[in-house]
Amino acid sequence: MRLDLFLKATRLIKRRTLAKEVCDAGCAQLNGRPAKAGDAVKPGDRLVLDLAQRRIEARVLALPPKQPGKGDMAEFVEILQVVDKRGE
Numbered sequence: 001m002r003l004d005l006f007l008k009a010t011r012l013i014k015r016r017t018l019a020k021e022v023c024d025a026g027c028a029q030l031n032g033r034p035a036k037a038g039d040a041v042k043p044g045d046r047l048v049l050d051l052a053q054r055r056i057e058a059r060v061l062a063l064p065p066k067q068p069g070k071g072d073m074a075e076f077v078e079i080l081q082v083v084d085k086r087g088e
Contacts, residue, residue, distance in 0.1 A: 001063045003030060004037040009064045010077045012049065012056065022049065046080075057081040 001009075007019040007028075022028050023037040029048040030039055041047075045060040057080040064076045 001041050002037065003028065003035055003039045003041050006041045006060070006063070007049075009066065009068060010073050012047075012058065012077065022051065027051065047077075053084070053086050055081075055083040055085060 003023060004016050004019040007013040007022075008016040013019040013022060020037040023035055023039075026034055027050045028035040029050075030041070031046055035047075041060055041063070043060050043062050047056075047058045047060065049056045049058075059078045059080060060076070061078055062076050064072070068076065
């Protein structure tokens with residue numbers, strides 16, 4: 001599954017176009033390397049999203065179907081750390 005689709009499906013980022021912009025801006029890392037929107041995501045991968053107001057580190061547990069339910073995010077991604085950057 002493409003990274004931008006994964007971010008949208010798991011609701012880490014609300015819209016696919018925004019997920020693509022985050023990747024194009026160099027704010028996404030996949031397994032410690034800069035990620036592109038089209039990079040393939042697999043279970044066990046580690047994601048780091050360096051967004052404007054927070055930094056999210058997560059581990060991919062499984063690949064979701066196209067549109068999982070709102071409460072199903074915990075089945076597909078494990079949030080390792082969230083750092084709020086507003087207090088800096």
